[in-house]
Amino acid sequence: MKYNEDDYLYIDGQHYDSQARSRYTDDFRTLYKEFFMEQAKKYGTPVLELACGTGEVAIPIAKEGLSVVGLDFSNKMLEQAKMKSQKSGTEIKWILGDMTNFELKEKFSTIIMPGAAFNWITSNESVEKCLSCVRKHLKRGGRFIFDAFNPDLAILQRERYDLYPIAEYPNPEGEGLVKVLGGNEYEKATQINYFDSYYRIGTEEIVKTLKLRMFFPAELDSLLYYNSLKIEEKYGSYNKDPFNSDSNRQIIICQKSK
DSSP, rough: OOOOOOGGGGOHHHHHHHHHHHOOOOOHHHHHHHHHHHHHHHHSEEEEESTTTTTTHHHHHTTOOEEEEEEEEHHHHHHHHHHHHHHTTTTEEEEEEETTTTSSSSSSEEEEETTGGGOOOSHHHHHHHHHHHHHHHHEEEEEEEEEEEEEOOHTTTTTTTOEEEEEEETTTSSEEEEEEEEEEEETTTTEEEEEEEEETTEEEEOOOOOOOOOHHHHHHHHHHTTTEEEEEEEEESSTTTBBBTSSEEEEEEEEEEO
């Protein structure tokens, strides 16, 4: 799986954090972090977070006294994560790496992949490689906990240039506001949703495109089963509501079965 950081969805770590604060309510962000923190405390340390971004989840877990390793492919995200962890006085090992192809010298009781990062894995080969790496790095009895979007056909059927507001936040690099608009186009043959973010900063416009693989519920369950990861729980929200057709996310706790 290859990345081009120039095409990364977010401009940099500062914009990532600012956009998240604008896009999601404080209640949602708190609930989201508390869910993964609860699972990490339940299943134990050390904890590996894949696609850790700017440490939004890893840092609160480390503050609870757990040993945490954060892996991400983006230097820009990890720079922000390092700054935040130093400021908060937490020790976290940050690793630049690919979540579909990593080799670490330890095994983990808990591996998490929040933020629907699983949807970033677009090919079947990369999915297999990611799940193989997860199994290899899980301790006996360890858990893999992640979330993925539950595909919404109403969203997938939108026209690519039918833009809608995503976020609006103060420019972390200067004066004025950053306005973010989104648009998407779904390719049914590959199940890939091409998601465009338009960053409008003063008179400048920056366009970032992200490819997101859509995993339908039964398909995702089968992928885990055939990769020897047994689903123990599947929720539809971070409140642990049962998963159903109306759920926005598939939130899964699974254990290595072989």
